[in-house]
Amino acid sequence: MTEIRHIVFDIGRVLIHYDPNIPFSRLIPDAEERKWFFDNVCTHDWNIEQDRGRTWQEAEALLIAEHPDHAENIRNFRRYWHDMVPHAYDDSVAIMVGLIESGHDVTMLTNFATDTLAEARKRFDFLERPRGVTISGEVGMIKPDRGIYDHHVAAFGLEPSATLFIDDSPRNVDGAKAAGWQAVLFTDAKTLQADLQRLGIKS
Incomplete structure (x- = not known):
């Protein structure tokens, strides 16, 4: 070599x-509900597009249009990002x-x-x-x-x-x-x- x-x-x-569960264990205390949220709303595939360069504003708008009942926690993903990297x-x-x-x-x-x-x-x-x-x-x-x-x-x-x-x-x-x-x-x-x-x- x-x-x-x-x-x-x-x-x-x-x-x-890095662990998104850190703030979300407080925001969504129920473990099953939190798992559903990460599996269906703020998913890995959604988050990786911000790594590819999509703005958070665009990312949030996209999800809020699909899941309006979860708007606050969609915004919380970026809002509490600092807690994810303790x-x-x-x-x-x-x-x-x-x-x-x-x-x-x-x-x-x-x-x-x-x-x-x-x-x-x-x-x-x-x-x-x-x-x-x-x-x-x-x-x-x-x-x-x-x-x-x-x-x-x-x-x-x-x-x-x-x-x-x-x-x-x-x-x-x-x-x-x-x-x-x-x-x-x-x-x-x-x-x-x-x-x-x-x-x-x-x-």
């Missing part, structure tokens, strides 16, 4: 925690910062709406440490689409075969591999550290 010269981190559920994963952040400080080329590639990532970067200053970030909401593509990996390579001058991608989604890891990258699935910091050691990367 090609020696790794570039390391690319995902953000959500790799560096910072903390960083300090052990993962320590690995990333260690890699940067030991001279490794580190960037980030994330499925994120532009406004919520801007908010996250104000709250979590370590997100400013890498050389840069590709934000799906800015480029209009989402992982695991091949185009976003190729865009990141071009934007940051990476060699795909010498690039390691770290993501918590098997589909996104497979997408990176299909684009010619090396990639590992993130489950926890201890496993990531072992993966890096196995690949000969020292932080």
